[in-house]
Amino acid sequence: MTLTHKPVGPGSHVFLVDGSSFVFRAYFQSIRQDAKYNYRSDRLPTGAVRLFCTKLLQFVREGAAGAKPTHLAIIFDKSEKSFRKDIYPDYKAHRTEPPEDLVPQFPLMRAAVRAFGLTPIEQDMYEADDLIATYAAQARKKGADVLIVSADKDLMQLVGPGVIMYDPASGTAGAKGSREERLITEAEVVDYFGVPPNKVVDVQALAGDSTDNVPGAKGIGVKTAAQLIHEYGDLDTLLEKAPGIKQPKRREALTDPEAVKLIRLSKQLVELVRDAPLETKLEDLGLHQPDAKKLIAFLQAMEFTTITRRVGELYGVDVHEVEPDPDFVGAAGWRARNGEVSDAPRPAPTRTAEPEAAKAAAAFAPSTLAAARKAAALASKIDRSTYETVLSPARLDEWIADAFAAGVVALDTETTSLDPMSCELVGVSLALEPGRACYIPLQHREAGDGDLFGGAELVAGQMPLETALDRLKPLFEDDATLKVAHNMKYDLLVLARYGVTVAPIEDTMLISYALDAGRNNHGLDELAQKHLGHQNLTFGEVAGTGRNFKGFARVPLDRATEYAAEDADVALRLWRALKPRLAAEQKTAVYETLERPMVETLARMERRGITIDRHMLSRLSGEFAQDMARLEAEIFDLAGEAFNLGSPKQLGDILFGKMGLPGAKKTATGAWSTSASVLEDLASEGNDFSRRILDWRQLSKLKSTYADALPGFVNKETGRVHTCYSLASTTTGRLSSSEPNLQNIPVRNEAGRKIRKAFVASPGHVLISADYSQIELRLLAHIADIPQLRQAFADDIDIHAMTASEMFGVPVAGMPPEVRRRAKAINFGIIYGISAFGLANQLSIPREEAGAYIKRYFERFPGIRDYMDATKKIVREKMCVTTIFGRALHFPRMASANPSDRAFYERAAINAPIQGAAADIIRRAMTRMDAALAEAGLAAQMLLQVHDELVFEAPRAQAEETIAVARRVMEQAPLPAVDLSVPLKVDARAAHDWDEAH
Incomplete structure (x- = not known):
């Protein structure tokens, strides 16, 4: 709909779009979406431009607020x-610079x-708001x-x-984490400023604006200003009668000559x-x-x-017959229209209708920006x-208003x-x-006196909790304001209990993890030292x-402010x-698709x-105690004396x-090592004493860690156990859990399965276990490109029987269980770089025989050896x-001078891409699962x-439907990011308890 001369009068609908504000809103919305949509294939940031174009198409085609525009102006500063x-x-002297990956998008917006x-409207000496005000005045006059x-x-x-x-x-009304579109009429203005629109200027003059560095009157905020204007009618009358104001500070703020000026x-x-x-007349904004x-x-x-496809459909144009505009196409490595990537350079642009946009695209260098940000961080003490x-x-209202204006706020909670x-x-x-x-x-x-968390009187002067949260809630839930925190999941969980949802979010712990997994830990204090050169309190x-612990609630306010505000400042x-390093090191997709979405997903879980079932756990504790006593007697009998088994x-x-x-x-202390590996080596050689020690230890752990401890984790409010998942705790991306740890319950022995039986469904419900079948072997087949394995998985045949048949020449039909078991041990052992010694212990066979098995395995599947050798070479070099x-997945200790250390990390590096990919896949599934269940109309919860x-x-009635969706x-x-050459398979069952479902 091109602009043209069109009279303005009754019945005309003039749309005036605040382009400068819209740019920032589009940017902050874009960074919460899938990273692949935020960058062009040459890494030029375009996410904000994409959303800008999408909304612009909506305006020109459908309008908004129940009206379609007859005239439209996109107005910029x-x-x-x-x-x-x-x-x-000093006006706007304190404005922060825009995000680095937004800067090159400014000229692209105008393009x-x-x-x-349309014509981008902008003029020297006037802000976009002034032009909007002028167009609005002219339109109303007509x-x-x-x-x-x-x-x-x-x-x-x-x-x-x-x-x-x-x-x-x-733009997504009602979406989770979003705020619905709204109209702002006179009633909304009164609600915001406390005065009608014709008095807003007077209130703003008094309250000032720290974002734009408008001074205002000292000590007077928006609410006080509104009260004063209500009382005196207007600003001039207020200043005239200010000497009669009773409050000394307020009177001084409104009578001092310099203050009045x-x-x-x-x-x-x-x-x-x-x-x-x-410069552009109102009548020249007509649409066609x-x-x-x-x-x-x-x-x-x-x-x-x-949007290209949508425009083609709307206007009846075959998009395949339209060449990309050469003014905006990069010089090399660009993705052609058919989706193929060509390394050949494209022809140079034939015209330069938009030189600013071309210049911005060429000048954008993520690595340069990242280095600049790093230097700035170290320079700012x-x-x-x-x-x-x-x-x-x-005063809180003023901070919140400034946060809204800034569009980004870091937060932290103290508990x-x-x-x-x-x-x-x-x-x-x-x-x-x-x-x-x-x-x-x-x-x-x-x-x-009083306990650590209550009993004593509240410190005087604090705001009531409800008062502060009522004010903070709109900010924390505002879809256009980005919230930054370190380990945001904790803050989300805390605030959710008070009815506050926090979105959209950024998490510095996860940004660090996406960049440096394996290089360092990701705690706030360590990162402050590493990246800011600062030692946190x-x-x-x-x-x-x-003994001197008093809890944060007893910390004096001045000291608490130093600690708490520092955490938000550092974050x-x-x-x-x-953040700029993500683009520079091509880790934006990892963060935005694998890390950040997990925060809200895990918080919900x-x-x-x-x-x-507490009664079942109590019975298990008694059973375990009896079995431990029996084992203890057998161990003492074999030892010929009693001793402390825990020593x-x-x-x-x-x-x-x-x-x-x-x-x-x-050990390093000179004592004998009695680690599990030592005992397992002895047990594999037929030593019953060591086997009984291992059995006793496992029962002892199950009793103390689960049977006895789990009831203590039941939340008094919910009556359920709430484990805590850690996102940035492993090199490979796997999650860990604590309080209680549910990742380490053994499932291959009867005692461990009994613990799982104590996890039960609530009345009228079932538990469903959905488990990837042999996912790491499937990923090995894909990554190492092993034809035999890929074909076996494609045909859904028994992979271990197929391996045994390939290695030992035994027909699959009627295969002895022992032969299949050996193939299974090799299949899984190879993924973890198993040695002949380890396989020999696992299968209880001579080391020479185990070595022959491994050699034969590599002969039958040479691609696996090639993968392992290539991975070792990569990890040695990089x-x-x-x-x-x-x-x-970083392995900095590959630089160790110790050969055994290097060998250990080489083995870890062989498995890491496989285990890491498995972790990535289940993360992708988890972040999509809640929406998929809701879309299917199911009440199931992960x-x-x-x-x-x-x-x-x-x-119970939705069990089968839930299994199908899961x-x-x-x-x-994996789709659409990776199209695996082998199918993934998920085994799923429903039952009353976890063990039966598994």
Whole structure:
């Protein structure tokens, strides 16, 4: 719909889009989506442009708020230079610089507007808001209705008869984590500012605006300003009668000559110009049909497949007959229209209609930006004395308003314990830019009598918890404001218990993990030291340790502010320093598809929890105790004396001193080693004493860790057990769990399965276990490209029988179980780099025979040996290997001078891409599962993840439907990123308890 001259009058609908604001909103929405949509194939950021084009197409085709535009203007700020700078040089002086990967998209936005046949409206000396105000005034004078597309509070002064604002929010009304679109009428303005639109300027002049550096009146916020304007009518009357105000501070703020001068200056800064000399006339904003081919050519060059296809369908154009616009096509490595990648350079552009966009694309260098951010992070020192303790609702409102304006806020919660499902919220910290952070204490208590978390009086001056959360909730749930935290899952869980949802999010712990898994730990203190050169205050320094522990609720407010605000400040700095590395090191997809979505997924799972049968666990504890007593008597009989089975020293003396068994090893302390591997080696050689010790140890662990301990993990509020999943705890991407640890319950022996029986479904429900079948072997077949294995999986035949037949020449039909067992041990052992010694122990055969098996295996499947050799070479050279989904797994200790260390890490590197890919696949399944179940209309919920298994709870009547959805999502999880050459298979069953379902 190109612009053309078209009269404006009654019945006209003039749409005025605040392009500058829209750009930022599109950007922050784009970074929450699948990373593959946010970059062109040459890594030029285009995610915001894509969403901008999508919304622009909606405006020109469908309109908004129940109206279709007859006239449309996309209005931008041309530069920071405006007449306001002339009257107040510090105006907007504190604005933070835009995100690095948004900068090259600014000129592309304007190019997109032109591609739609529209003219980007921008003028020297005037801001976009002034042009919007002028167009709105002219349109109303001619009797037209005006829709201002923006959520900017500064434009609310324009709302009135025939003029409303439209906030498109996320564009996905009702979506999880999004805010629905809304209209801003006079009622909404009154709700926001406390005054009608014609009084907004007076309120803003008094309250000022820290984001734009508008000074206002000292100590007066929006609510106080609204009260004053209500009482006195307008700003001039207020200033005239200010000497009679009773409150001394307020009177001084409104009567001091210099203060009054700043207030009147502030009014000049916030009041919009309604008669700017427009370079493009209102009548020239009329809409007609666009040049569809020109639009498609631009969208093709941007690689926007979906919207390109939609435009072609809408306007009846075959997109395959339209070449990408050469002005916006890169020089090399570009993805052609048929989806193939060519390494040959493309012809140079034949024209330069948009030189700014071309220049921005060419200049974008993620590695340069990342280096610059790193240098800036190290240069900006942290000063805890600058942090603010926020005690009043009015001051909190100002911080929140500034956070809305900034579009990014870092947060952290302080609590009474590390259990997010039972702790109490003590306070919340915010950071808006490096060095600008605050702490909002909510439930700090006086030192003295009472328990650690209650009993004592609340410290005076704090806001009531409900008051603060009522104000913070809209900010934390605002779809256009990005929330940054370190280990965000904890904060999500804590705030969810208070009815607050946090979205959209960024997690600096996971950004670090996506970049440096295996290189270092990812705790906030360690990363602050590593990337910022700063030593954080430790929790123990402020809350005490050991006998001196007092808990954070008893920490004085000034000290609590230093600690809590520092955490938010550091998280924000780390985000600024580390985020650019994702693009520079091509790890954006890993973070945005495998890491960040897991935060909300796991938080939901942890909140759900699972039911346990306490009576069954009590019975098991008694059974285990009896079995341990029996084993203990047998062990003492074999030893010829009683001793402390829990003492490694006494056991070592019995094994290697008294009994003189072979395989003795000394620990660093000089004592005999009685580790599990030592005992297993002895047991594999037929030593019954060692076997009984191992059995006793396992029963002891099951009794203490599960049978006795699990009832203590039942949450008093929910009656369920809520495990905690750790995302950044392994090199390969596998999850771990704690409090309680559900990953280590043995499933290959009867005792471990009895523990699983104690995990049960709630009444009327069943538990469903969905488990990937032989996923690592399937991935080995794909990654190492083993034809025999790929064919076997494709034909769904017994892989272990097939291997035995290939190796030993034994027909599959009637194969002895022992032969298949040996093939199975080799299949799984090869993945973990098993040695002849290890296989010999596992199969209880001579080492020479085990070595012959391994040799024959590699002869039958040479691709596996090739894969292993190639992986060793890669890890030696790069100290890193990569999964098929792009996850980097670092092995820095490959540089060790110790040959045995290097050999160990080589073996680990062989398995890492396989185990890592399996972890990536189940993550992809998990992040899609809740939506798939909801879309199918099922009430089932995903409760647990254990290695390659997902556990669900579903109404009994929906069991089969749930299994079908779970199986489909899990088997299709690699798509579309990776199309495996072998099919994935998921075994799933429903039953009352976990063991029976598995």
